[in-house]
Amino acid sequence: MPGSVPARRRLARGSTTRIAVAVLAALGLVGVSAFAGTALADDGAGRRADLTAVPANDAAKGLVYDGLQRRPAGPCGAGLLEVKGTSPVMCTHGPDAVPAGLSVKSSVPALTAAPPAAAAQSLAVCEGDGTSGRRVEVLYIHGSTSRYTQYLETFRTLAEGVDTIFNESAKETGGERHVRYVTETVNGVCRPVVRNVQIADAALNANDWAPLLNAVKAAGYTRTDRKYLQFVDANVYCGIGGLAGDTRKSDANRSNSGPEYARADNGCWSAGVAAHELGHTLGAVNNNAPNASGYGHCTDEWDVMCYKDGDNVVIRTVCANRSHDDRLDCNHDDYYSTNPPAGSYLSQYYNVADNLFLIKGPGGGNPQPDSNLARSATPSASYTSAWESVAAINDGIDPPSSNDTVNPRWGTWPNSGQQWAELTWSANQTLRRAQVYLFDDNQGIDVPSSWKLQYWTGSAYADVPGASGYPVTANAYITVTFTQVSTARLRVVLQSNGTSSVGLLEVKAYAS
Known part of the structure; x- marks a missing residue:
């Protein structure tokens, strides 16, 4: 998308204990037991790791774990973290590291609006009245200082860039998918609505996502038919998103409901980061997927959702064209395909391309005429x-x-x-x-x-x-x-x- 910043994260989280637990879980070797009040994993060889451990913060990389907890017996299970202090319980894969070329502590520059003589920018596809049904709603969240007017065109353009990523990726398997945004008519064309949401400075800048989430909920953004894409004017995270971890191939999959929240702070305002965090709320990447890292990502590059998210995670370059870094699911075998082959993982487990918050075009494996x-x-x-x-x-x-x-x-x-x-x-x-x-x-x-x-x-x-x-x-x-x-x-x-x-x-x- 013109003016968008390349959006990826390339830095590891750095928690050997956490990596060991995920590897054991992926191999089905984790057995939870109590030892001195701590949940432990046993790999069958006498080695034990703390299942409740949360990594240490690395604020420079946007890796802030304050306010997150791991409860293997809780609603988020052994593979995800809980956001403490929210109701109902919200699950997340955790914070994402800042990609090369961006900085958690430095805001990206604003785009300028197109000149009047230029062709009006628009979403490729809009649906219905712009508000009814399941939709992604874009929020600009700020404290006492607002830059809404300055960045409004930036937020619209980045949201449209997210839609481009989802649809261009769908085309690779012969399909069409668009993000069903809350939309409005701007200069005669359809564009995403961007809500202007002011909250207390203390909630905005907390090293903990819960105060901001609770403030946004108190402002009324709690609809069960909404995914909320948050552009947050703060310098705490690069990005973080909710992740249900539900692998069922069903419309009842929890990834098909809301409210759910995806957050990108001002140092990472880019289409790729926004697509990554929104992708989590739509169900990517489940930990039982073929190339799953164990922490909500994939390991077969290049891919919007793939990166080395742990010390012992091995990344393989499967899609050699680096431009696929702005596309979903290298080889379309992990989390996103409009036409998964019979017997494949995505034909049996949850597929983000089936998510009910996406507009389904005529091509691909889940065409609109066959959907409920x-x-x-x-x-x-x-x-x-x-x-x-x-x-x-x-x-x-x-x-x-x-x-x-x-x-x-x-x-x-x-x-x-x-x-x-x-x-x-x-x-x-x-x-x-x-x-x-x-x-x-x-x-x-x-x-x-x-x-x-x-x-x-x-x-x-x-x-x-x-x-x-x-x-x-x-x-x-x-x-x-x-x-x-x-x-x-x-x-x-x-x-x-x-x-x-x-x-x-x-x-x-x-x-x-």
Whole structure:
């Protein structure tokens, strides 16, 4: 991207104990035991390492570990760190070292806005109304001194540079992916919104991420359908990002939800650093990946997410072209491919190219027509029991049975008669197929006597045309195909059986 700074980190973190633990974990040799109050790893040869150890700070490299802790039995497991003092618990791979050419203690220069006669810069692809659904929201975070006006063009351009990195990398496997930003129209073109967020100087400059995170949350940036890309006007870190460490190949993967936060401080305001930290929040790099370092990165260069992040980590040059340092996933076998081969790691485990915060184009292994469009819709209902949740109908969780007692459900007890639940999108969707999973708890909520699908024509609801049928089946998805419709709303209408109530566990919608 014109004016962007090459963005990589090349310095090791330097913790022999931590490296040893990760190697043992990767080999499946870690056994946690208690010894003098400390969790230890045993490699089978009598050697023990502290599983709770956190590396020492190296502030010049942006490696600040204050406020981070390791709890192998906690929500982040043995492979990640916890940010102390945040709720809910936030997991992270830890801080990233500053790349060559940048300095944690020196702010990058601001870009100048393009002259009026120049062609307006724009995101390559924007979607919908710019705010609805899962989106990445860019935040400029500062204290009592603000440089928002001076750096606004810089932040927009860097965010657009992140989008370029994701899409150019998708093209390498025949696909198309764009970051779904919160957007606005600027000089007639679509550009990322940059929020101006002021917090206390003490929280901004703390050698601990938690005070800043808590201040940003207090300012209202807590949406579960947001990843927050933070450009922070401080000189503490180079970058740091949340990482769920969830390897499940499912829309329910924790990397598909928020709020989650990626941070780049002013010495590392660059497209590459921003793409790296955002990449962590989107699920890169899981520690069971083929070329994983064990700390959220990869070891096969050149690659945005790869670098030597520990003393004993060995880096191999697999993609010889150094320009791939600004692209994702060398050979597309670790964390990002739009067309993973059958039987490969990415065909079986989580793939960042499937992340629901990305706009999926027509090419590649997970094209939009085959994706579950319900995940990007807003659910609503005629009535919801106080202890149930209408959000359950499109949370992406496949129920184990119609009497699912573990996951969220939508139910209407004690109401009977006709009830409905619907999905609403910010723009019309092309639909030809839906799947519905009925709720039946044998305690007042039963499968309906009948049900059907309706769509919004723009002025009224109508039954979907050419429906293949509406069987009443428990403990399985019911698939209904119909003549293609273009609509912003899809409704499931259920008629209760006598005096019983009705409910749904999941609704999926597809373009084909």
